[in-house]
Amino acid sequence: MNSRRDFLQKLGISALALHLAPLSGWTASKNNVEAPYEGRVLRVAIMGLGSYGTRVAEAMQSCVKAKLVGVISGTPSKIKDWQSKYGIPAKNCYNYENFDSIKNNPDIDAVYVITPNALHHGMVLRVAKAGKHVICEKPMAINAKEGQEMVDACKKANVKLLVGYRMHFEPKTLEVIRMRNSGEFGKILFFQGQCGFKIGDPTQWRLNKQLAGGGSMMDIGIYAINGSRYMTGEDPVWVTAQETKTDPEKFKEGVDETIQFQFGFPSGATASCLSTYNMNNLDRFFLDGEKGFAEMWPSTGYGPIQGRTHKGELTQPVTTHQTVQMEEMAAIVFDNKQPVVPVNGEEAVKDLKIIEAIYQAAKTGSKVVISL
Template identity: 70%
Template sequence: MKTRRNFLQKASLSALALHLSPFTPISAMSKEFLNTQNDDTPLRVAIMGLGSYGTRVAKAMKDCKRAKLVGVISGTPSKIEAWQKEYNIPAKNCYNYENYHQIKDNPDIDAVYVITPNGLHKEHALGAAKAGKHVISEKPMATNAAEAKEMVDGCKAAGVKLLVGYRMHFEPKTQAVINMRKDGEFGKVLFFQGLSGFVIGDPSQWRLNYELSGGGAMMDIGIYSINGARYMIGEEPIWVTAQETKNNPDKFKEGVDETIQFQLGFPGGAVASCLSTYSMNNLDKFFLNGTKGFAEMQPSTGYGPIEGRTNKGPLTQPHVTHQTLQMDAMADIILDGKEPLVPVDGEEGLRDMVIIDAIYKAVKTGGKVSLI
């Protein structure tokens, strides 16, 4: 077993960290969302895990109005030093993986954003919670539903909030489609398609290490189609079927999925057909079809501007860096108790983990797995 520091140093080598604004429709965003920005009370955040995605979040937070980066937790001293200079972080707010529990004595930090490998999320989230800090966990929130439930229960017991980094829940074009569906503009929803994938690189990275990732493409990119199916259809699935294809077993070891096709059934009669892969590019597409209309988004979850159209025309909502919107919105949730359009709490993350567990079970059994 390698050291945790080595695990986290490998995490920083991965340039692939695809992960899911305001709480209201885009038409109402300026009034309600900007009102919250007038509050001078910031959410003071320490980022745990200074790899590629942690860096992306930190840069996005420079433009936040309500959330502020004030601390770091890392096993690499050189990274801590660089971040101190880049983000003006005082030495008293810098910790490593051995002493971060001392954060409980630091009143200048309100929340810890856990952006370490999946297999360390539970340990790090519960450590932060026991220190009395609110927790934001990057997704997937854990490696399985049992771990996710432990995180939910542990944060409740500690009296702190647990949120999950579902950035797409705050993205304006995504919110516009959700609101159209809620308003009945698509009629009865019948079908959803989610295509999530890319060709992954470095075979030695932590995302291809089962102990750290808990799986493969499904954990990293397939979760977007799972979560997207739920918020686009607006229901919770009641069954799942799945099939796995593995063409490169040398790269994708036991337990690390390369490609999985999966299907979800919903109580209203809608079905979802989705693909999760680490072996194909040009896959970032959502399609929703109903009796009165449709929505198509491509790219649907990437970092750059989301593009899409519905039967009524193109989606024209403005692009704002997703992580900037996410962190300001999460500040509103933690500090003011605001309710987002789509939940981002631990229970939301737990639901995705239950579905992922069922997908892996369906792959092994070849049968339909009930979710009720």
């Protein structure tokens, strides 16, 4: 096992098995057969056929409201493989040079951009100009200015801009949010988010400032940032941060290895978080209130999310995150469904502004005021 990410990926496979297992003992009858879905299906082309693009494609095979119908890639061999595996017609296959012509393809409703971070901005602008809805992986851009330009471009083109915040649809996460909203934790006092793993290949794009826009904060730290917001139900108003770098050869200038950061919220609640590319066994959220607590561990990984509160273990069903995400996003696009926690471009711009404030606080050693 090379990293915790490998472990989480294996857990993801187990999660899918757990999710599907109950179906094997199910017996059809007139009383328990659900009516087949007859609404519109979101027809999606995936841009970027790497490991996460593959994970999304596999998860979409279980969707009823969304369907993989196209691909965009700079690697012809990958396009050929995906065509064969997923039955994608040649007319729905594009490369990075010609995909603007997707505007003339009525069989594609949306493009899911799953490329390195620095490419998101330009690709999303082109997809919006082509008149297609956009789903973009997080972080949505490498800075808030680019992020806002993406939001504005999609609004101008009258297309939806959604971001791959899969945890916003995860059942145990939503149960904790429901409990907080109903006052079961009382006044929220403190949040702790620990996110990290020991990254491998030093030549990968995630360790390239030009492609990633940073280091661990742009990849794994954003989970703690976003998690602090949906777990407390507030946006932070100040941040302090400290950066630690033990391997400057692997983590070059502008590529953060480990950052600890602390938030203050309008209510007086505080948060203490960690983002790292140099430690395993970190994927934990803890929320403390005057009347109770919630702990999630694993809190954001691909494998089964586990958690407990002062009332006992969380028992909501295990799901395949990307399957649920795509089903819900189809409802957002076609039915204007409003999720419990937003997954729109405005939500992503907030996270980008917070990331910029964290970097500034780590660099200056000063408390930085956050204005969202």
